Amino acid sequence: MNPVLPRPSDRRPAQAAIFAGLAWLAWMLPTLAAEPATTAREGAGKPPPAAPAEDERFLRITRDGRRPLALETAIASYVEPDEVAAAAGRQTPVEVDLVGAVHLGSRQYYDTLDRLFADYDAVLYELVAPDNARVPRPGRKPSGAIGSAQQGLTKMLGLEFQLDQIDYAAKNFVHADLSPKEFDAAMAKRGESWWTMFTRLMRESSSRVDKQPASDVGFGDLFGILFGQNRELRLRRLMAEQFTDMEVLTAAFGGEEGSSLITDRNAAALDVLAEQIKLGRHKIAIFYGAAHMDDFDRKLRRDFRLQPRETTWLEAWDLRDPAERN
Numbered sequence: 001m002n003p004v005l006p007r008p009s010d011r012r013p014a015q016a017a018i019f020a021g022l023a024w025l026a027w028m029l030p031t032l033a034a035e036p037a038t039t040a041r042e043g044a045g046k047p048p049p050a051a052p053a054e055d056e057r058f059l060r061i062t063r064d065g066r067r068p069l070a071l072e073t074a075i076a077s078y079v080e081p082d083e084v085a086a087a088a089g090r091q092t093p094v095e096v097d098l099v100g101a102v103h104l105g106s107r108q109y110y111d112t113l114d115r116l117f118a119d120y121d122a123v124l125y126e127l128v129a130p131d132n133a134r135v136p137r138p139g140r141k142p143s144g145a146i147g148s149a150q151q152g153l154t155k156m157l158g159l160e161f162q163l164d165q166i167d168y169a170a171k172n173f174v175h176a177d178l179s180p181k182e183f184d185a186a187m188a189k190r191g192e193s194w195w196t197m198f199t200r201l202m203r204e205s206s207s208r209v210d211k212q213p214a215s216d217v218g219f220g221d222l223f224g225i226l227f228g229q230n231r232e233l234r235l236r237r238l239m240a241e242q243f244t245d246m247e248v249l250t251a252a253f254g255g256e257e258g259s260s261l262i263t264d265r266n267a268a269a270l271d272v273l274a275e276q277i278k279l280g281r282h283k284i285a286i287f288y289g290a291a292h293m294d295d296f297d298r299k300l301r302r303d304f305r306l307q308p309r310e311t312t313w314l315e316a317w318d319l320r321d322p323a324e325r326n
Contacts, residue, residue: 058073058074058098058294058297059072059073059102060313061240061241067324068240068320070315070316071102071244071317073099073100073101073313073314073316074313075100075311075313076293076310077095077096077097077310077312078096078098078300078304078307078308078309079094079307079309080094080095080305081307092282093282094282094306095284096273096285096286096304097283097286098296098300099123099285099287099288100289100290100292100293101113102316104154104157104159104161105317106160106316106318107160107165112314114165114167119283120285121172121284122173122174122276122281123170123285124273124276124284124285124286124287125168125177125287126265126288126292127168128177128179156235157232157235157236158236159236159317174272174276175272176268176269177265177268178265182268183264190264233319236317236319240319258295262292263295266292266295269286270304273286274304
């Protein structure tokens with residue numbers, strides 16, 4: 001008996017949802033790629049002018065009219081009010097920067113981050129790995145399906161992989177994430193698995209596609225992006241649009257119940273933040289994927305009584321078409 005296939009006119013939303021789900025999952029996976037016995041390489045701009053933080057998101061696309069120019073990530077700064085610092089016995093108020101990241105980006109983007117990180121007392125970073133694990137050496141062949149997929153994406157997009165570019169061996173870098181055993185336990189406690197996470201992304205992506213039929217991506221569109229001319233730029237533009245749709249992740253992994261992928265890992269990072277503050281660190285960065293930042297923002301305000309100050313934007317992906325620059 002032949003399966004019942006959707007009519008051609010019905011396929012575009014389904015294909016768009018599949019692509020969106022794969023894009024989101026691929027974006028989240030690089031945070032789980034550490035290997036125990038390897039080292040990171042040392043990395044070496046000046047950030048653009050700061051902008052008010054109140055109504056800004058942590059990931060955005062800048063445009064010239066309808067033409068996309070760049071995918072940008074935010075560095076959102078928070079400061080402890082003087083009265084809060086005094087009540088805690090601190091002469092110097094605590095400053096915390098949420099450094100939103102994308103796990104694939106340009107070399108200049110990661111070079112800029114490396115230079116900025118040198119100015120912090122502590123940089124709390126995400127990596128689901130044992131505390132004594134070190135990130136893979138640049139040029140090392142990827143291991144397993146996840147590592148191969150990550151390297152494949154970097155080539156398809158013409159970008160660099162975060163773990164190959166950021167200097168995780170810097171003295172001020174502090175691991176602030178769950179270990180693999182802790183992450184597995186958190187998923188088990190919530191009844192989650194990688195398959196359930198993917199299906200949640202698919203469901204939310206499909207729902208968004210149904211509401212926005214104008215942005216549907218059909219098989220012909222994907223074929224053209226993957227095999228047509230100017231492939232890297234066209235694929236970067238498509239994936240950038242998916243990544244900036246934060247409502248998909250909020251609906252899939254946020255809310256009251258939260259998730260192991262964001263909520264539980266953020267809780268582990270904030271425990272490390274509290275420890276670093278007790279150790280006398282005053283200027284601290286939390287270097288996590290942009291998808292984690294809304295949750296961090298709420299908890300820095302509520303639990304640490306920090307107030308937002310300003311936001312600086314960094315260009316992670318160049319989305320300009322050289323043919324359109326004239």
